[in-house]
Amino acid sequence: MKCVSTVLTCLLGLTLAACQPGQDTASEEAPAQTAATPPPAPAPPPPAAQEWHEGGTLHDVNMTEWIAGTDEDRLATAADMATDAWERGLLQGRNILHAEDWPIFRLYAMELRECLTVAYTLETYMSPVAEVTAACMIELRWDVETE
Numbered sequence: 619m620k621c622v623s624t625v626l627t628c629l630l631g632l633t634l635a636a637c638q639p640g641q642d643t644a645s646e647e648a649p650a651q652t653a654a655t656p657p658p659a660p661a662p663p664p665p666a667a668q669e670w671h672e673g674g675t676l677h678d679v680n681m682t683e684w685i686a687g688t689d690e691d692r693l694a695t696a697a698d699m700a701t702d703a704w705e706r707g708l709l710q711g712r713n714i715l716h717a718e719d720w721p722i723f724r725l726y727a728m729e730l731r732e733c734l735t736v737a738y739t740l741e742t743y744m745s746p747v748a749e750v751t752a753a754c755m756i757e758l759r760w761d762v763e764t765e
Contacts, residue, residue, distance in 0.1 A: 671697035681742050697727035699751055708760045
């Protein structure tokens with residue numbers, strides 16, 4: 619018991635000595651770091667900026683997941699679908715010269731994104747996006763040549 623009271627007395631004395639008023643602790647040097655403490659890891663680099671038509675992830679989801687996706691993801695996915703439609707022979711005669719004609723594809727991607735979003739109803743909420751996309755392409759008359 620005497621040992622415990624001696625330790626408490628020492629701790630109390632150290633606490634009182636460290637907390638004396640008028641003592642400037644700001645000028646004291648910080649204790650040196652021990653070698654066992656590793657330096658903080660550098661921050662990861664920011665992700666590379668993607669073009670509006672890159673990174674779509676909603677190709678194989680249902681309509682509920684389509685609606686839950688971000689507007690950017692829906693547009694990028696719709697761009698993939700519009701490019702695929704053009705490569706399969708749809709969108710013929712619509713001023714698309716090549717698969718990298720992004721200003722024109724953006725218009726079709728926006729049109730398809732809007733059609734898919736509007737098509738979300740109680741009847742379609744669990745339908746695969748691919749099926750609703752096919753219906754939208756027919757409704758938008760992408761399967762008909764225009765001249």
